[in-house]
Amino acid sequence: MSDTPPQTPSATPPAGSATPPASRRDRPQTDEESRWHGVFREITSGSAIISVLAVVLALLVGAVMIAVTNDDVQESAGYFFSRPSDLLGDIWGAVSGAYSALFQGSIYNFGRDSFADGITPFTETLVFATPLIAAGLGVALGFRVGLFNIGGRGQMLIAAAIGGWVAFAVDLPYGIHLVAALVAGILGGALWGGLVGLLKARTGAHEVITTIMLNYVAFYLVSYLLREGFLRTPGSNNPKSPASKETAIFPDLLGPDYNLHLGFLLVIAATVFTWWLLSRSNLGFQFRAVGENPNAARVAGISVSRMYVYAMLLSGGLVGLAGINQVLGTTTSGFGATVDSGIGFDAITVALLGRSKPWGVFAAGILFGAFKAGSFSMQAAEGVPIDIVLVVQSLIVLFIAAPPLVRAIFRLPTPSDTPRRARPIVVKEVAAK
Incomplete structure (x- = not known):
């Protein structure tokens, strides 16, 4: 019996034998290839x-x-x-x-004589996009909390009614009057939206049902106020409010030759605020937690009912910004019960296209504003x-x-x-x- 240990077969091929080349499929990817492949997949x-x-x-x-x-x-x-x-x-x-x-x-009309004239269509796009972005931000905020806010029409009407009344009935100095009408409109939309959140938090009423019903309540309420109430124009049978006073009208951003007004800058500020709220604030973290899983958020100590109320208050306030924008920037000669112009429902599309992200909503609002501005040109030029x-x-x-x-x-x-x-x-x- 020999004491020499048994020889294990060597993993290296014997000298002189050819090593078979590895196939391309078996060859491992380099770090750079896998990184670009991951980016493409993402x-x-x-x-x-x-x-x-x-x-x-x-x-x-x-x-x-x-x-x-x-x-x-x-x-x-x-x-x-x-x-x-x-x-x-x-x-x-x-x-x-x-x-x-x-x-x-x-976007740009190449048939105009100068660049200043040719850029006019783009400014009209921004005018149409301004209320769409504001209302879209409100709907997107509700989506992030798990709420389907389709009450944009009612919130816009209440905002237009309250803010419009301040704009034509109250005498205040320039600047203060504009801020007062703006704040009144935003608060009107916030209270109308907050009522939905309160009903859901206290009674469990579904927000889709309550927002639809409150749309009808707001429409018929504002229609009555335009005919018989404090929104009625004295001496007129037309259901239309008086014109806003000069001290409560959004100033033009690019001069009297363009319709673009201060409301667009307010919408940019609202987009930044919504982004910061959802991405950088503690309240936004709680909003997102409730939207992902309200049961888990409740176990973690978050008051889900309170988040619903807060979310609908903020959502209604953003939609209210769209409503008061119509009164102070677009229909300054007076508004009727159709002042929302379907923006409350178009905002749902804008929020969906923007994936409920503030800057995505901003881009989607500009796209739909371009559709609205360009559709008239399509009809006039091409039928x-x-x-x-x-x-x-x-x-x-x-x-x-x-x-x-x-x-x-x-x-x-x-x-x-x-x-x-x-x-x-x-x-x-x-x-x-």
Whole structure:
């Protein structure tokens, strides 16, 4: 019996033998490759790309509708098999002409003589976007807390009624009068929204039902006040309020040749405030905790009912900013019961497109403001119905509400398919005894 230990086979190949090359699949990725691959995965599986692609898809469907409803396209389709180039040319002319008119009516008009005149459409876009952004921020704030605030119409009407009354009935010095009317409008919207939060906190009433009902209450209340109450114009049978006094009107930002007013700067300040509130404040942390899981937030010691009241107060105040913006900046000659102009419901679309993030809502509001400003140019220059723009906006909501559809069309990876970063294996060396 030999004392020599048995020889273990060597892992190294014998000299002179060729080492088989590793395949590309088995070759480990470098740090740089894996990093860029992770960035690409993060972009393509994120929510921001879904919003962008939803707009692209809606514009493509809108292009189809523009082509189908165009008279020249319908005429050339009748002899398509004899001259197919005519149909293709008419389709291109209709779609490019419509979207060119949309651009020139909302961003820059190349037909104007000077840059100052050509930039006028963009200022109109910002005017339309101002109340949309303010109301969208209010709806987005409710979304982050798990509340569906669809009472924007009622909150805007109450804000317009209270702030508008201060604007035309109270005599105050310039500056103080403007601030008083602005604060009164924001408080009116906040109280009307806070009532919804109080009902939910105390009785458990669903905010969707209460906001819908309060929309009707606000509409008929303001309609009555415009006919018989303190909002009525003396000596007039028209249900319209008196004009706001000069001391309570938003000043122009770029001079009398443009309609852009101070309300746009207030909306920028509101966006910064909402971002800070949700991302940097203790109250915002509690809002987000309640929105993620109210039961877990309650176990952690957060008063969920109080958060609902606070959230609806702030949400209603932001929507109220949109309402008073209409009175002090847009309809300064007097307002009626339709002063909200559908902004309260459009704000839901803006909040969805912006993914309930303040700066996303800001960008979405400008986009929808461009749609509103450019739709008139599309109708005047190309004869495209304004309803097509409304269809495009509705399709944006549809595609945003169905992310799997967008991912399937563009073959994007789903978030669950995103590979997780492998954790490093820690090996402990144990010293031999």
